[in-house]
Amino acid sequence: SYVLTQPPSVSVAPGQTARITCGGNNIGSKDVHWYQQRPGQAPVLVIFYNSDRPSGIPERFSGSNSGNTATLTISRVEAGHEADYYCQVWDSSSDHYVFGSGTKVTVL
């Protein structure tokens, strides 16, 4: 089955840039989606189609996808960005959705 690998945690100072990676075999050939989940809340879609933002998601959130790594970037990080972030793909070979293991972003 397809596996998505994320770092367990990323720490960043306020005002700096957070980059969260999502590794998978030839993930660049797939559409990657990213979700933000704050404690005790349901996930929120922040990036779809690798780099597009749903309505209402600020431009601070951006994404890229190439080769074996997709990346979610959060610019000018602030305390409100502390959350868990998950990547997701549809694996057509198994007809399964797959989520990454999640990355906890901590603002120092």
Next chain:
Amino acid sequence: EVQLVESGGGLVQPGGSLRLSCVASGFTFSRYWMSWVRQAPGKGLEWVANIRRDGIEKYSVDSVKGRFTISRDNAKNSVDLQMNSLRAEDTAVYYCARVSWELGGGFDYWGQGTQVTVSS
């Protein structure tokens, strides 16, 4: 306003059954695939099952095949998850989510979740 409201969770003994329900409002339900996603305590998200707009095409994660069944009633704007032969490892918050193919298959709306606890 799009809303997804789950119900049916609770405490059940191993080997028991539960039926979760998700009622949708604020959009044309029959035009969207729907999905169930779960999250075990302190763990990450796990996709459970999907169902096509007409209810005919369905997919599910291997760990629930033969035990869980997803279904929908477009007349009632609802999607259900029938869970049989429950195990301790099925303990999780279960979320209902809308699949948006306009957004590449991302899940653009989620319910607040319903807790399922499997324990003796």
